[in-house]
Amino acid sequence: MFTTKSFIKKNKVGHFLKHVREHYLRTDISCGVPECKKCHSENTSSLTKPSNSNNCSIFNYDHYLILDTNIILDQIDVLEEPIISNVIIFNTVYKEVKHRSLPIYKRLNTIIENPSRCFFLFINDHHKDTFVPETAGELINDYNDKCIRQAIKWYIEHLPNKKFILLTDDTKNRQLAIADNIPAYTVRDYVQNLDKKSLIEDKLSRNDLHSASEEKELFPPHLNKIELLKGIKEGSLHQGVFRASTVNFLEGFVNVDDIKEPVLVQGRAGLNRAVDGDIVAVEVFSKEQWVSPSEIILEDEDVDEQEVEEKEEILKNSTVLESEIKPTGKIVGIICRKWKQYCGILKDTSDLGLYQIFVPANKTIPKVRIQTRQVEFLKTQKLVVTIDSWPRYSRYPHGHYVRALGLIGSQQTENEVVLLEHDVPYSQFSKEVLRCLPKLPWLITRSDEEVRVDLREFDICSVDPPGCTDIDDALHCRPIDNTDTLEVGVHIADVSHFIRPGTALDLEAASRATTVYLVGKRIDMVPELLSSNLCSLKEREERFAFSCIWTMDRQANILTTKFCKSIIKSKQAMTYEEAQLIIDDKNKTDAIAQSLRHLNSLAKILKKRRLDQGALVLASTEVNIMMDSETMEPLDVKVKKHFETNSMVEEFMLLANMSVAKKILDEFPDCAMLRRHPEPPASNFDPLVKAGRHLGFDINIESNKTLAESLDKADKSSHPYLNEMFRMLTSRCMLQAVYFTSGTLQKADYYHYGLAVPLYTHFTSPIRRYADIIVHRLLAVACGADRTYPDLLNKEKSTILCQNLNYRNRMAQYAGRASVAFNTHFFFKGKLNDEEGYVLYVRKNALQILIPKYGLECTLFLAKKGETTMFQYDEERQTQSADGVTFHAFDPVTVRLQLDSSNIQHEKFILQLVKPIIRGFSVPALNDLNDGDRTESNEKRKSDEESGKNNIKKNRK
Template structure:
């Protein structure tokens, strides 16, 4: 073995510091090719059997890739048809530096033996290492290193063939001049066997623009102009958020401004996509406007059809208003600093011929995407994944490419996959490495375990959860201990006992961050052996727990608090309804019944105290969908029923979280993982204050306590649901609650606005939330039950972890809502029914209607698209719509006819018609029972016919 060092000295000359670096080079690094008899062989997945079948080269060959090919064409490299690929270490390092997600995808391919990829450490091999020349750019140096390695392979193994793939024309031409076989990835793929389908997956950034092509958007400023403008304060940077209701409107959240900047029309949006980090130019204040109050959808079919967009832009401009007190900063996007493009789920738009197709993303905030495909006929039946490559200013839509098909449109498994992918939910099977961290069965409690824990198996503990819950992570008990005192315990599954820091299981749980609940599926944060078995506090089974135990008087005053790890045996796993029936049944006098009654009594006192301190009682319609166990089709949709026991469990979970937060902050002032709920900016409450004013209520927002009192006072006997709607509106004014590291903020920023408490954390759900596992580890150290480790005490790493937790939790919420929406649509297919609703918002061309029975919020348009209503008269000042003697206000009760329009398979939507109040020329008569039955019977007949067809197909 031969090794040497390359030195660069580190000396100080005047004020300059010259760096020294040691770079080891060796002569014993294996080339990876199986036929080589010159190198000392080590493990390599390159294969002498695999053949890259490209008609341009009638000989077997190995591929060497340029950096940009990997960065731009990973969707092609993911395909099994490409193998025997040599990845140079120089390239691997550059990919990691420029795109961590692409690096991770590449790394997973390299580790897969069946893909035949090999990493050659060219920058440490004595024959392929080269020094960087003075003044040489890094890109030029890397290109030279890659070509040097290609030439070495050709010389090292003259009987083998090597093809260099590069999309850099200059680098490719130099390679050809040096005698290296080289071509572009497009040229190579187009000549592969079955390469036609693979061509659809090529990233296309080299669009040729005809000089006569008319610009659809204004050009972006150069990077130098953007930087100078930001530095001088003439331009502002922030995150762009597209409106879901109006495809020609968006907002830019600028940190230094109190309100988001409104951007409208093609010039204003200027090719920004939701999530992009952009630069905006503010208009003069006299040109600022209020957010639009109309709903606009992009119905364009052909990319060349700009007339329709211009028509809608005129409609938007005409509707723009400058209502006093509602004017917001207004401007236009002049540049993009960082794109936030990702893979999008959706379908192809119908009615288009040829290779150029329009893709409609499932996310309504994302514009349509223009792709090139030769398999459009098949892909129109499929849900697809597409990614954006570029957005030239001459094109109405961004350009992208097809990644893969997910499955047939309408298939429930496909739709679940779409929901998970669209919300970036990790949902792959747990790897063997992760599963190897699990305890072996049968699992038993050892004598050593018993010595380290407090034995509570003699105490009557029970759990109270929703029906069908298998991941039970909390249980309670309450028992008298004399002198008018009660012992109250919250016992939480000790997940941290099974998930040790730094293991593959721990890293996977940290990445997933949370369990995701869909209507008919659960995506666990941890494997099922833990979530539904060893960590689940099932009735009658011995389990490890982390206990928070208080001594209280009968007025719920806390006299003492202690924390310890324990062993429990839950006496019963009850549902909320069963627990409520046990409390209400006075004939039941067993210890569990008495315990539940005492807990319920204390919970009412605790809740009363919280509300007096200013805690908010908000509302959001939570929907429960009953599924057919065989067909998995939705049978019924209803708003979830709540019992006193729901509140009972909630109060003690809140109290445990508060108690634990105080304890861990006391011992870990710099790195405790806490949860805060920021106070919303005053402007967030504008819709709520405005709605209250129209109803005759003064909603005070100066503090949480004033808001809570205002909401309590806003009651109308003739409209009992009105207060609930106000609370729903108040919920939408709130900011997201977030995790944070205690040392990263000032103590006055720890406050939880919704709960009105100075300190809060999450301790009570470690089976489904990774934050709780971290809190358990911190608490275990304070109790002396476990030891600490470096990452736990690192404020920066805790902060980074919190960012991922906040993102994953938000996406999990959105995924759950999307799953409910899809199944609600399934339930309403073929149905036509009249339902009671309430007006939530009054807009210029529509009413937003809330239907409490199903927790639905739908739009009732007051005129056909593109037309102005000649029946309704909109009063902007009072936010009302008037038709003859009928005046419609926010929160007015209405009856509407509800049906589902499936013309657009991608964005099925509810169609509403007004039944009452009766407005001549607009309202429809009430639906008779016969008409309802006819619609249902039609659906049944269609379902039966489909069933017969499937059976006949199986028989044949």
């Protein structure tokens, strides 16, 4: 049986066409209730007799729950609790949830697919007795509510001995349901009357915690959706993504596509309740109202309302340099909230009763006001909280508690916080994924040997960091007989052999996109059987590889290039240091030693050639944290040491990536997966140019080549770390490199600014990057080594995949940094050190100090809270002066480094100036203190440390 719906539509040439849509109705759809004798179809429902569930004191009978769309969207945290069961979800609701929120739709599916939760999906819109036709001009929300009520009425008539309860927070829908004799309640009424309500009542989503009457309005109202869309269409408003400042809680930026520079927004009225990541509408002021970003560091820590107003006045009255002004505006509305679950702790307050302040771990997220009856327990825990609303009268958004992660200060808890905060998928691989793995023992068969080039006799070796188990690249180099040429090979693990398109394993790897490296922990993109075993190019183990082999002359000119699937057997796996020792030891003359020397010699030529073309050599503070193997506590923090062999491996990986990029673009001009690095806008280089000017260097940013040449010249023998700092500052001016599909951009936009090459991709790390797996598949098709499949050549799907890869890679990078930061803090607990450092930035109220020994960047405030600074700030020259001493960017200093643990959530380093000596501000060096002073200093440190520990203990009690 089916119904029909006709509609008239004009085609491109203006002719009217009649379209008919058929909607099939069925009589064999089961209601899902196990005792039903009327439904004769096979019952796959997980519903049970509700006698042991849904014990709500409002009713004196067993019942099934039926939910409307908004209950699922707003209360998914409650629905995930096991106490809620025997729930019937109508397909009308299910489809609308998918349309409005894909993340919540996925969470709902997880519940439905779990038989123990007893959730049943009823296809009401295709059932003969529950289908409701649409009325002309009817609003979609009204239609969906009508479908829900019709389906419940059918259930009540179908099973008169069973009870069905509708949960809806929509007043109109609830009243119409009651008029139809349908029991209907709000979710709050229902949850507050459950037997075990205290377990989930805190998880109720709240649009408001109390009445706004007689409250002071702190924010201007948002424009409604119609006004926002009209303003954007007319050009009076602009749409963009809001990014909160990491150093000033009263400042942020909106990245707008049609404005070259981010739009600066300041103060509470300018930020207007936007949260980092929200898509907002911004009104840009006229040019005479534009201002410069503040040079003040403002932290929202225990700041009362009066202090906030004072700080806003400081922002308003700050000097505006003509050369520093930025497009300035204010946020007038929120187009799309990007709120997610946030990790953090409760603020240590005892006088707020049910209402508590949640402090997120991410400093760019505002504190959140929640209501809880579990204060004493939750104060001991790291929590997950969700934002529900942000009223105009409330300084902070309102939200609700989701779950506890574990005790504050636990390393395991902190690792989970890092993963959650950066949206890293870290659950165990599912059974479906594991079923895709090859069975052990895995052996190379004769048919494998017939389709692959056998390179097992070649002197192939790998060079990696210490402790590396996911070895995905290896090298070889050998002279070609009777010629003055060399054969050079890069051999990459053939992961795509084991991960076939469309399988559960492939879909999981595509979703994860990258392996995430934390301190002492690795979150694999693919299961360990592949990452550390069958795909890892282990020493003296036969492995499948994808090989890129060049014939080169002694000047590193490529004569021929060949790609092939191969079988290799690595002769030796080395660390960078071990390979360097072999190269430097003249007594070593075996095949591996000679191969390494040839490779190193060619790599130097390749690198020089790249640099001559304008490739940038940048620097960053990468550190190694030595961990205790038993306690997993950090033993030492050291900056990573680099050898010539690091550069040797890097050069050949770069060369392989460039060679593969050319091959796949030639074969697939519209759908090759490539990697580009956009040129930064000139304004990004302002701090670099200014720092260079103060030190007598002209930093030319006209092109990457002129920039590279300027950086080479920015050096002083009297300042051994100066050039390194210039390169570090340059790296912070860069935009991020991104994956893209070739057919979506003009060829001029393929350029990789940092490498100074017109074409680039990622081919060399398929164990830890999904992009490389796609590139392997493209290359295999181009070489005739594998067959294609539809999604591989689908430009639209490739573009969506690239967006996920770019997001996941960025989050993995941030997660790694956060893990290093936490363990560095852990290492410094209880320590008091005087360290050499350099001024990285000069701020209006602080100096940003880089401490190279530990790769730390910390803030030296120039006055304590509430005190007047003795320093004079020169905004034009960007210097701070006091007592005859002037600080410029990159000046050397000695600072006392101490970890402040008094704020459990945001532990931070406290710096004191040791040298240069400024009377009334500097502190004496630890080496100059007598025993009494040293004891007093240590006692103060211990007191501060104990204060932090007591806070934790007090909370745990």
